Amino acid sequence: MLMPHEVPSDAKQTSPHFACIINHQNMRQQRICIHSSDIQAITGKGARSARKILQTIREKLGKERHQPISYCELAGYLGLNPEVVFKTINGIPVVISD
Numbered sequence: 374m375l376m377p378h379e380v381p382s383d384a385k386q387t388s389p390h391f392a393c394i395i396n397h398q399n400m401r402q403q404r405i406c407i408h409s410s411d412i413q414a415i416t417g418k419g420a421r422s423a424r425k426i427l428q429t430i431r432e433k434l435g436k437e438r439h440q441p442i443s444y445c446e447l448a449g450y451l452g453l454n455p456e457v458v459f460k461t462i463n464g465i466p467v468v469i470s471d
Contacts, residue, residue: 406443415451
């Protein structure tokens with residue numbers, strides 16, 4: 374029986390889910406939930422405006438106060454590329470090509 378952190382040796386052949394785990398074992402954990410400080414960094418707005426944006430997104434999506442907002446939901450609301458938002462909140466350099 375496998376422990377949760379163990380991956381079978383034939384994992385790549387048996388399940389794409391295990392292949393994903395193998396590819397990400399050496400990566401640090403990356404965030405997908407948005408904080409108001411992320412909105413400040415992305416938009417250049419102040420803390421109060423960033424909290425207001427989070428509140429507006431929650432209202433439009435029918436989420437409660439304790440439910441997090443994902444980077445995809447923020448990107449959709451702001452009209453940005455989700456990949457750019459993901460990289461920005463995780464401190465990954467964003468390279469814009471022509």
